[in-house]
Amino acid sequence: MAPLEPWQKVYINLGRNKSVADLDVHLRNLTCVDCHGGDNSKPNDKEAAHKNFNPDPSALDAQGKNVCANSGCHEDVVGSYKNSMHRNIWGERKWVALRMGYDSFDQCPQSTQQAFNGECTSCHATCGDCHVSIPNSAGKGFISSHKFMERPDQTNNCMACHGSRLAHDFLGDYDYYPVRYKDVHSNYFTCIDCHGKEEMHSAATAGTDRYHYEQLPSCEQSGCHDPDSLRTKNIYHSRHYDQLSCFVCHSQKYNNCTGCHVKGEWKTDPEYQNRNPEEDFRIGYNPNQTESGMFRFEFITVRHIPVVPNTYANWGAESANLPDYDKYPTWKYTSPHNIRRFTARTDTTGGKQCWESCHTKSGFGNPENKKYFLFRDYIQTNWPDEVNANESTVVDDHLPDGWN
Secondary structure: OOOOOHHHOOOOOOOOOOOHHHOOOHHHHOOHHHHHOOOOOOOOOHHHHOOOOOOOOOOOOOOOOOHHHOOOOOHHHHHHHOOEHHHHOHHHHHHHHHHHOOOOHHHOOHHHHHHHHHHOOOOOOOHHHHHOEOOHHHOOOEOOOOOOOOOOOHHHHHHHHHHHHHHHHHHOEOOOOOOEOOOHHHHOOOHHHHOOHHHHHOEOOOOOEOOEOOOOOOOOOOOOOOHHHHHOOOHHHHHHOOOEOHHHHHEOOEEOHHHOEEOOEEOOOHHHHHHOOOEEOEEEEOOOOOOOHHHOOOEEEEEEOOOOOOOOHHHOHHHOOOOOHHHOOOEEEOOOOOEOOOOOOOOOOOOOOHHHHOOEEOOEEOHHHHHHEOOHHHHHHHOHHHOHHHOOOOOOOOOOOOOO
């Protein structure tokens, strides 16, 4: 057998006088072949030993099963996870369908479904991607030898996939100018404290998205922030508690998806970057207000998403156009994970009043504060093809007199 290159090998770090069984409870009762297949009776013949070998046994097969669901193991968890939000990205499916003019993803052309599954869902997590190794889409490699981690590692698991936006927001970026300060919650919590196993594993249904399902975390319902005490905490809360989302006041600038890519392409030319800043902060109007919950607010933070009328053209002729593109905003509700007590709009430590850094009315604010709001002319100047799609989200017709 020809020697293997170092990058072809799997290294497991064992302490002195220890065996693989000492690494993890799974390895005390299971052999390698129980999960990965192969033939352990032929250790000196690489080809024979690896016949029918499965390098990722936790990936679900066509029937929605994997080795983790074997009798006596994790049948219930795998049974629900196969339909979970985390695996199926139901929200992305829903919005592809709606912009193409269909009520559900299953109604989309077969070529669209195949391209979506080959491109969009190919990286979404297997059990092992969260509990054993760095996700396949982020380069692979064990977190801690072959130890099964009940609680995923924030840096090597969560941030490996959700790093481009959330990591920079939540952990801050102190090499950036101006400095991005870390979310105040990062001092005390990790991702899993708010986004627990029920949320990750629970089954969801087609038509749901990450902001509309039962396991959605709630800062108020979790017991962390009592709504009654928050409502009367200060004059600003008393005035705006049910009108402005928490993020409108307490969020910093955040990454925009369009700052890097759109239409399946990375954009680096100066003209594009000038119109699509890497980081931005925009307050939009909420066109889908509810009586309670996180969507009750009139004004919300919005993020520019990278979708244009021909975004899916590389999927083939049937996906080349989005006939209902103008019906759905491209500036969408967002919940930036970069919360601070004092932000550019709330810092009153120098004697300023809050409204001086937020209101746009002359004499009771500052016209320069328009930079925080999603106005129609801002979209018209930079993305004229997106004006119609965002008519329900711009603030022009919803601000007090004199603010425009």
